[in-house]
Structure formats: structure tokens, C-alpha cells
Amino acid sequence: MCAFVRVWVGACVLQDPRLKDCDDEVREAIDFCRYYAAMGRKDFDELGNNLPSPTGESNIYLLKSRGVFVCISPWNFPIAIFTGQIVAALMAGNAVISKPAEQTPLTAYKIIQLMHKAGVPKETLSLILGDGKVGAALIEMKNLAGVAFTGSTHVAHLINQTLAQKSGPIPRLIAETGGQNAMIVDSSALTEQVVDDVINSAFGSAGQRCSACRILFLQDDIADKTIEMLKGAMQTLHVGDPSNISTDIGPLINEEARAILQHHKIRLEGFGKKIAEMPMDKRLETEGTFFAPIAYEIPDLGHLQKEIFGPALHVIRFKANEIDAVIDEINAT
Helix, strand or coil: CCCCEEEEEEEEEEEEEHHHHHHHHHHHHHHHHHHHHHHHHHHCCCCCCCCCCCCCCCCCCCCCCCCCEEEECCCCCCCHHHHHHHHHHCCCCCEEEEEECCHHHHHHHHHHHHHHHHCCCCCEEEECCCHHHHHHHHCEEEEEEEEEEEEEEHHHHHHHHHHHHHCCCCCCCEEECCCCCEEEEECCCCCHHHHHHHHHHHHHHHHHHCCCCCEEEEHHHHHHHHHHHHHHHHHHEEEECCCCCCEEEECCHHHHHHHHHHHHHHHHHHHHHEEEEEEHHHHHHHHCCCCCEEEEEECHHHHCCCCCCCEEEEEEEHHHHHHHHHHHHCCCC
């Protein structure tokens, strides 16, 4: 699915970060397949699983399939999440109607082809392409057993409301939605390693992963040093055409995503302090959907109204005795 390109320079190996992103996602998809296969063998034993019984009675925990599941996946992990949702439902004995994001139909088509080739019956797994209206129509189908959804909290609420209004048994909803992914750095951390990991997490895949670092919490004692090193590291990266090997960060998924980032940047300028903005050729502003990655220091997490999918890092300082409050604040998102 993905080539692996390496350039040998003496004893060092330089690996193209964009291809590493591809390789990591394929690995994650494989991991999903192996995980659910292993869990299926363990949890879906035909005889069931005996539960502990302190009083002597026999308690058996038995799992079975439910029916037809609709799996709706996002564009930012077009292989891994798309595959994971499907194989989980199939492993449990359900039929699946898969509906990928409208931006990634070709990737989804190829994955479904591979699944059919691997032996999944075509009548058990089907692919439906389209936008959100198509997804909404699938949710309203009769005799639907459940929905697996990864995406925004707002859409998850809409799906939940639609399912709750159905007559008869209410279909199950398994939803993974947005939060604010954070990295907490205290004074014991090695600054060089922190900056390297933050750059990879916040700006890898142009910051469009669900797992991207959105907020960097820095203990006040080491904040200035870390911010200064982060500022320098951001200046070394190159934004541009992904087909060029010199490129570290490519474009956003579409113009809508860029408009959201541009609006968010304007908001940040109102209450935040700019740390750095990656250099970008002015020509790219009108060619494609490029956005120069940014880092801003902000007063607190309350200033972030929702998750932003893109290369925007937010830095927040905290004092050593505030760590419990920081964790509570993150969990509240």
C-alpha cells in the first residue's frame, strides 16, 4: 500500500516523514485486524465464558451478533479507522454497510476490494459513497442494529437523537468524538526530546490526526527554555508540495479546513501570544490548500471552543502545584 523510501548518507538513514505517516497508518490498520481477531477468539467462544461465582451457581457470559451495522469513518485516517470499525463489527458476526468520508472514496474502495479478496462475503460487507446526507439516510434505515461513528461531537449527538427516535429496539451507538489532546511537560523532562515529539505530533500529517497534540502544557520553571527551542525547531521545517522530498508538511484536506484554520488564527491573535509561524512560500497561499503551521501561547484551555484539525499548537503554562487541576481541565474536554 505504501512504499518505504530511505536515503542512505554514510551510516545514517534519512526517512521521508510523509511516507512514514503512510506506513504508520497501514501498521495501525493491521494492528486493528489482529486485535479484533484475538478478542474474537477470546470473547466469542461458542460455549461462552464462565464468570466467577462465589455462591456456587453457574454464570455464563455469552456474546452474539446483533445484525446490520453502519460504519461511518473520518477522512483523516482513511485506512486505519475505516478498517478498524469494519473489522470490529465483522468479527462480532454483524453485516456492515461502510460509509467513508466524502473526501476519501478511492482509499475506501481499495480497502473494501482487499477485504472481499481476503474472503469477506460481498453480501456481508458493502460500500456506500457520498456526503453527510447519505450518512444521515443510512442512520434512518429500518432494522439497523447499530452505528460506529468517528467524527465531531456535534454529529454524534445528531446520530444519537435520530437513533433514539426509532420505534422498536434502539440501535447501539459507538462513537469516538473530539476532545483536546494534550502533552503535559514538567521540569524533569529533557527539552530536546519534548520539542522533537511536539513537532512530530502537532505538525505531522499537517496536524490533521485525531491524535495530534493540540495543547502543550509547560511547567512554568522550564517554559521559556522550551518555547525558545520550539520556536527554532519550527523554522527548520518546510511547507510545500508533498511530491517534493524536501517537504515536511503538505496541504490541508480542502479549502473549508483552511478557512477554519485562518479564522482560528485571527481568534488567537485576539487573546494569545504568537510563539512562531513556520516559513512558507507566499506562492502557496494561492496554490492549493496550504497553511503555515503556528504556535501560540494562550492563558488557559477555556479559550479553545472546539477541536481544530490542523497545524495549530497551543501552549499553556502551569505551576508545579497545579498539575491535578490541569489533568481535570483536560479530562473535562
